[in-house]
Amino acid sequence: MAAKSFDMIVIGAGPGGYVAAIRGAQLGLSVAVVEREHLGGICLNWGCIPTKALLRSAEVFHLMHRAKEFGLKAEGLGYDLDAVVARSRAVAKQLSGGIGHLLKKNKVTVLMGEATLPRPGVVAVKSGAGTEEITAKNIILATGARARVLPGLEADGDLVWTYKHALTPKRMPKKLLVIGSGAIGIEFASFFNTLGAETTVVEVMDRVLPVEDAEISAFAKKQFVKQGMKILEKTTVVKLDRSPGKVVAHLQDAKGTVTADFDTVISAVGIVGNVEGLGLEALGVKIDRTHVVVDEFCRTGVPGLYAIGDIAGAPWLAHKASHEGVMVAELIAGKHAHPIKPGTIAGCTYCTPQVASVGLTEEKAKAAGYTVKVGRFPFIGNGKAIALGEPEGMVKTVFDAKTGELLGAHMVGAEVTELIQGYVIGRTLETTEEDLMHTVFPHPTLSEMMHEAVLDAYGRALHM
Structure with missing residues (x-):
């Protein structure tokens, strides 16, 4: 046939x-x-x-x-x-x-x-x-x-979990170690921490959510710590000793190696x-x-x-x-x-608070040789955010000082994964600061902060 x-x-x-x-x-x-x-x-x-x-x-x-x-x-x-x-x-x-x-x-x-x-x-x-x-x-x-599976950190479905085990947990972790603070790691940390697990996040890089703008990472970290998470940066998990119902993790940073006990480990170290x-x-x-x-x-x-x-x-x-x-x-x-x-593809992380970004971070824009204008606007200055009871957050914009091109936008706070699309369209249409300033944003909405963050980059913010 x-x-x-x-x-x-x-x-x-x-x-x-x-x-x-x-x-x-x-x-x-x-x-x-x-x-x-x-x-x-x-x-x-x-x-x-x-x-x-x-x-x-x-x-x-x-x-x-x-x-x-x-x-x-x-x-x-x-x-x-x-x-x-x-x-x-x-x-x-x-x-x-x-x-x-x-x-x-x-x-x-x-x-x-x-x-x-x-x-x-x-x-x-x-x-x-x-x-x-x-x-x-x-x-x-x-x-x-x-x-990705790292030697010695292999999942067994009992004490050490992959994302699949974490999605169908057989029990609620009491003391949880999350290895990796990218989107997957931080989302699971956020979920189990909110439900009451004592959560520690280990990140090998110098900050959580390492692909995000440094300011956004720092802001998010502050919120995670406020929620009771323990964040260990520039730290590696070198070994896991497993015994019934317990994992002893060997954690190494610049000062040396310490051990800590957990009942559950989630490995989220990339793909x-x-x-x-x-x-x-x-x-x-x-x-x-x-x-x-x-x-x-x-x-x-x-x-x-x-x-x-x-x-x-x-x-x-x-x-x-x-x-x-x-x-x-x-x-x-x-x-x-x-x-x-x-540069027109947005990244979204659905932890609490949410994180969303598109284009270049401030650091990457400067490294690429741009002279930048940076704008910021806090959630605390927005009427809708206060009415929602969500005053913790920030919108940040990065522009090319010479041409007014929107190089990047970065946000942390409630519903920013839905807001980012406005800047994505801006990047796709090669929008300048002038276009964004002339756009009328509806009131009262969280999106007004996007307008204000643009205005702020040019010293024209109205509500701050």
Whole structure:
């Protein structure tokens, strides 16, 4: 029997792969998707979405404790961890099912199984029913990434957890150690700390949330400490001694090594691309530190083979993967595709307080040779923030002093993950300070702080 042939085959049905498949189908291509586990990938099933559901529960719990501030009464407060987790899983399941429906609606062929590339233009799909080969002139690798494992810090699901164990915890940690303070680490630290775990965060770099602007990191750290978290920067976990119900962590900083006891450890020390077992090396695909090397159009250098999303390197964000998926599908369909500008991709972290940013930090802008104008505006100066009972936060803008170009924007505080999009549009449209100053922001909203932070960069802030 001749192998089934398609215009485009996508390997992996995460936010990059399933979006690429839908866009390809919309453009009239015949499309197949191969997925080994879950439609929606890690992001939807074990990442972005279920963590946000957990964090929402923690946020509501936190607010319940503040009821008195709002003139409300709430007594006998508590939570049911199993029910919190069940809600999170239900949210993920609902959305995963929705993706199945979208692929079907767009007439995308879905094949569940393990994919390999035995020869150029051929994908072998191994499932319980055996192995079948399908062919296409264009193949998109969207296999994503997984948690990095450091020797000696391997997860066992009992005392030492990965993000997967942390999303379906069998028990509530009493003394928790989180290794790594990037988005994943700090979000889990925030969740368990809010629910009452005594939480310590260890970061090897000189500050928490190390990719963020230094001022924003410092502000966020102050809030985490206020909430009872212990933050250890410039510190490495060199060893974990495990015994029933207890982990002794050996923590090393510039002064030496100390030990501390915990009942749970969450390892969140970065990710590695899923590049193994696909047959990429034999095809001549270049791999650099577990990521496929691609050009600005996600081409691998092997004709007809593309790589998008986490497997194609930083930033490791679902929205970047989806956008690349659309771009590659349009390229394959012969449309005029635009490469993505990394400086227009926002990063969002959903801890309490939230953190969001786009473009260059003040430090990076100066290092790139810009003379900068920097504006800041605090939440305490905003009417809506005070009415919400959320006066802790800050908006920061970075402009090129010569041209007025918005180089970067950085925020910490309530709902900033929703606000950042205004500056993202500004970056995409190559907005200057003048455009932003002339924009009328509605009152009373948190977004007014975005206007004020621009005005402040030019010495024109009105409410500060």
